[in-house]
Amino acid sequence: MRETVLLYNFDSDRLPKVKRALMPLKFFLKTVSKEDFSQPIGVLAGVKGIEPVEEKYDGDGFNDEMIVMGGFTSAKIDALVRALNKNGIGKIALKAVITPTNVNWNSVELYKAVKADHDEMNKNN
Numbered sequence: 148m149r150e151t152v153l154l155y156n157f158d159s160d161r162l163p164k165v166k167r168a169l170m171p172l173k174f175f176l177k178t179v180s181k182e183d184f185s186q187p188i189g190v191l192a193g194v195k196g197i198e199p200v201e202e203k204y205d206g207d208g209f210n211d212e213m214i215v216m217g218g219f220t221s222a223k224i225d226a227l228v229r230a231l232n233k234n235g236i237g238k239i240a241l242k243a244v245i246t247p248t249n250v251n252w253n254s255v256e257l258y259k260a261v262k263a264d265h266d267e268m269n270k271n272n
Contacts, residue, residue: 148218148245151175151192152227155213155254161236168234172226179254181208188257189250192217197250209258217245240265 152174157165166176179191184204189197194217216224224244231239243249243261252260 148192148194149175150219150223151177151217153188153191153215153217154178155215155258156210157212161212164234165231165236168230168236169227172223172230174223174227184208184254187251187253188215188217188245191215191254192245194245194250200253204253204255206255208255209262211241211258211262212239213241213243213258213261214239215243215245215257219244 150173152169154162154165154176157178162178169176175193177191182203182205183191184206185200185202187197187200188194190199192215214227216227219227231237241258241261243257249257249260
């Protein structure tokens with residue numbers, strides 16, 4: 148799989164900054180629109196063998212910023228985080244890696260799992 152970064156809910160001020168920070172790393176960047184939240188994560192990231200769904204998403208979705216990485220090594224994840232920090236992007240709390248478990252999940256399912264993990268890890272902070 149090509150190194151892909153799915154970007155969720157970045158506003159018109161932060162999105163160009165994130166893209167500029169990550170462009171030198173030559174990742175494929177895709178901004179996911181709410182209407183595509185029903186698609187499997189693997190479809191959005193271009194994973195071969197994952198089939199798209201017909202319906203467009205029409206729910207409330209979520210508004211938190213989230214980054215989902217596909218085809219990444221741990222070194223590439225570190226490079227992504229360094230690039231965001233170096234370019235003053237600030238903290239992006241919700242980050243996920245595409246796995247065999249979540250490749251068929253839609254964006255809302257992945258968001259709920261990532262948000263629950265994040266909240267659990269930060270409940271004492």
